[in-house]
Amino acid sequence: MSDPKLFTPLAVGDIQLANRVVMAPLTRNRADHATDAPTEMTATYYEQRASAGLLITEASQISPQGKGYAFTPGIYSDEQIEGWRKVADAVHARGGKIVIQLWHVGRISHNVLQPGGADPVAPSAINAHGKTFDGTAFVETPTPRALEASEIPGIVADYAQAAKNAIAAGMDGVEIHAANGYLIDQFMKTGANARTDEYGGPVENRVRFLDEVVGAVAGAIGAGRTGIRISPFSPANNIDDANPQETAEAAVAVIEKHKLAYLHMVEGSTGANRDLPPEADMDKLRGMYSGAWMVNNLYTRDMALEAVESGRADLVAFGRSYISNPDLVERLKADAPLNKANSATFYGGGAEGYIDYPALETAS
Template identity: 65%
Template sequence: MSDLKLFSPAKAGALELKNRIVMAPLTRNRARAEDDAPVDLTATYYEQRADAGLIITEASQVSPQGKGYAWTPGIHSDAQVEGWKKVTDAVHAKGGKIVIQLWHVGRISHPVLQPGNADPVAPSAIAAQSKTFDGEQFVDTPAPRALDIDEIPGIVEDYRKAAENARRAGFDGVEIHAANGYLIDQFLRDGSNKRDDAYGGPVENRARFLKEVLDAVVGVWGGDRVGIRLSPFSNANDIADGNPQATFSHAIKLINGYGLAYLHLVEGQTGGPRDIPQGGDLAALYALFDGARMGNNGYDRASAIEAVESGAIDLVAFGRPFISNPDLVTRLVQDAPLNALDPETLYGGGEKGYTDYPTLSEASVAAE
């Protein structure tokens, strides 16, 4: 069965992938509390999953201001770079490829997570009906402060510095997180962006921040080692747009001009139904992009094989199956059963539910 296209090598820009199975970015909240740096256990976790054609790390904040959840890692300090270097070294030693997802949460934060207990920032002072985790409990996200126009270049510079830090840490590339209701998505959508300056109003203006981030990150890496994640039809974190097909058609046409390695789309609702709203057309959005197309959301073995064989997409990102199955690629090749996921250990904690899920061979030995 391993002659199926899903298990064959692929190219995504300059990235040479041994198969078309991607480990999706998965927030696990296990960074070191005092400095948001990855820990040694993080390296073990990713190393265990290095059989993926590509690993996309958990979202990692580009600055202290970009943080939205307790115990999430960053890529803006020397300690964080050092922690991530252990991760990339471990993955590369196992023959894997790994990129880091660059993240600014915008309004999906809370003053207790912000430097100086400041208000979170956003394109406009509109609260999201959402929650975040402050290290003790889930709390409502408050109304953010609208960014002054002269603050925006500084955030773009944070992305550029984070991209440089990713090179120092030994990554094979980066993914720009422009999905799921975080800062770039907040600028793109007319429901969260009510600005009346050069960053608001028509979609050309709402996409300006995205363009500037692309300029900065591609300026560091070149387009062929940069991917981007979008969620055109998702309402994650209370995000909304009056015409998502038009908004994201414009965004993808813009993105396509950078020669990126891949376009990573959340197909439907993030972590939810794959339904596309009336007027939405995923195939039309994918068709606007010339590089590798990566699909994400609820794929299983059969649907992944079908999507790649049909040519609908080139790469399939698996999320939760990779949490409970470090050897997911082997299991998919062999059509073997998957470990059950323990939902109680998804966020925070130590090795339990993180690095202690058995491989197929370990499970068979244990059963003897």
């Protein structure tokens, strides 16, 4: 009897995957406190999960300005590149494939996390009224500074350099984080973008930054090693949009133009529910994209099996269940019970709740 399609190989751009189960990017706030570099423990964490068809790392800032939370890793310094190299080597030694998620948080930051105590930047000076972690407590996000048009090419260049750094670290590729109310999403959505220049107003202007970042990253490392994540219908980080379906279609059209390896679609509200607004047409968006289509958001085993068998998706990304189940592929394949996650250890801390969850053969 053949395996369900979820457990069969797939070529995603230039990356050959052993199966279609993906570990979604999961912020864990365990980078070195002095350098924001991954640690030896980080390498162990990803190595334990290397049976996934693809590992997508936690979001990693492309520059000091891109940082929005304490103890998150970067991919712009020599120490960070070296830290990620140890991660990539550990995963590859287990036969796994791994890409790093490239992140600029935009307005979801705080002065204490910014170089020189500067204001966070965004398309417009609109406060997200959100919260971030400054290293000791959750604090309110301040009103950001609107980016000058002259500053934008430098940020685009930071994305391209971060992608090159990821490849230098031995990664199989990158995922551009264009979801969940961070900088690229802020440019795309009307609730965060009140610009009147070529980056604001009509939807074709609001997806311009997305287009420039995708073009720069794909140009730097190849479209076949570049994926992207979007969340057109998610209010994560208090972002909204006047016409999310129109914005989503414009974004998917840009991504299709660049022929990326995959599109990672968050269905519904990130990590909260799968509800969609009445105007949402996920089937139309799926039909606009010819590359590998990855779905995400509260998927169960049965949902994942159905999504791939039906052709509605090529890959399924699992988030929280990967925190507590390093051998999730094996558990899904065997329809085995899952370890329960300890939410108190999700963010920050040490080995507890990070690298100490048991695999099936050692689970009691």
